[in-house]
Amino acid sequence: MPQLSFAMNFYHMPSQFLSVISSGTIHFWAFNLYDSISFNTVNMQFRAGAAGEGKAETYSLGLYSFTGSTLTLINSISRSSSWAAGDNRKYVSMTATSATSNLTPGTWYWGLLISHTATSNVNNPPRVGGRQHGAMVNAFPGMFIGGDMTASTSALPASVATSDLDITGQAEMCVPLIILSG
Amino acid sequence: MAVVQQAYAQWSWPLGAVAADPQLNFFENMVGRDGVSQRAYSMGTLSVHLVNIPLSISFNYPVFLMSFGSNALSNWIGDVQMGLYSMTGSTLSLANSANAAINVSTNGISWVSLVTSATQNISPGNWYFAANILTSGVLPHTSASFFANSSINPGNADPSALMRGRMTASTNAMPASIATSDLDITGSDSNRQPYIILTA
Numbered sequence: 001m002p003q004l005s006f007a008m009n010f011y012h013m014p015s016q017f018l019s020v021i022s023s024g025t026i027h028f029w030a031f032n033l034y035d036s037i038s039f040n041t042v043n044m045q046f047r048a049g050a051a052g053e054g055k056a057e058t059y060s061l062g063l064y065s066f067t068g069s070t071l072t073l074i075n076s077i078s079r080s081s082s083w084a085a086g087d088n089r090k091y092v093s094m095t096a097t098s099a100t101s102n103l104t105p106g107t108w109y110w111g112l113l114i115s116h117t118a119t120s121n122v123n124n125p126p127r128v129g130g131r132q133h134g135a136m137v138n139a140f141p142g143m144f145i146g147g148d149m150t151a152s153t154s155a156l157p158a159s160v161a162t163s164d165l166d167i168t169g170q171a172e173m174c175v176p177l178i179i180l181s182g
Numbered sequence: 183m184a185v186v187q188q189a190y191a192q193w194s195w196p197l198g199a200v201a202a203d204p205q206l207n208f209f210e211n212m213v214g215r216d217g218v219s220q221r222a223y224s225m226g227t228l229s230v231h232l233v234n235i236p237l238s239i240s241f242n243y244p245v246f247l248m249s250f251g252s253n254a255l256s257n258w259i260g261d262v263q264m265g266l267y268s269m270t271g272s273t274l275s276l277a278n279s280a281n282a283a284i285n286v287s288t289n290g291i292s293w294v295s296l297v298t299s300a301t302q303n304i305s306p307g308n309w310y311f312a313a314n315i316l317t318s319g320v321l322p323h324t325s326a327s328f329f330a331n332s333s334i335n336p337g338n339a340d341p342s343a344l345m346r347g348r349m350t351a352s353t354n355a356m357p358a359s360i361a362t363s364d365l366d367i368t369g370s371d372s373n374r375q376p377y378i379i380l381t382a
Binding site: 032034066130131133134141144 | 209215290
């Protein structure tokens, strides 16, 4: 089985910044991996919510597997980052994995939690680069591919029942860009 | 799925043995819904497009993304059809199909889930998805459109092996076979494919 040096969930860079992922909630989305890759570095794109200067966040990204109707946390990666003067849009490179692992081909799920470490962020949270469309009026009818936690949390949960996730609407079904670098 | 992944990760096979085949939970013909926007569709005009299925997936829940317009006088009543075709020579052969009979009174963007005619696991490789939309019932209908790709409206035929095309004759069902010579492969509508997501 070939070993990839990178993997993305788009064929090219999407050009949208998505609806706000509020502090203390988690957005989940599905990810197909076609060959193995080491879980070392994950890069994502963010835009400052307003004037970014001096604001700081911690980005926590959970890697989940899915069985039945439950997401189970397999691994995680995180990064604390501040917006320097003049920053507006940037990559954030997450490198702090909780454990070394090699991801195998198949479908995995990401859960993104953004925690504000400065009170000035609360009313102007950052936006994530990716793709979204108009608000769907009904819940996604197939197997789980993404959704938002309705309850607030301060940490990535070890398991999540998909019945606790909102799977209707634009922000709920958005697809953030993920770049895995092995 | 996790059990399969775990087994796959832990299994070391001898050189030359066939590796376990990972199973996807979903497959999109336009990754991340990137490049799709709301497009009108000619009723009864079947379109086909090529997809590369990278890993196995169950043909269980095909889902389209559609938009239904505003009209207080009538629901939108119709059928959304999907065909799964394989290609041999210059003929597409129907391997499976799915259908949704819908009666929509809610305006806006909706996921439309189709019911498959038979259980099937789609193996990795090249397949063709076909889509057709029909309307019936009492006029006036509200409008319906797919989310699909845009096109530059090329003036010549796609010189590749068949990538996309649409039937020149109208149809109300998925044909058992389609000769590629019966497909128009020139122009904007022929280069359009609706967004389809399969889930297990």
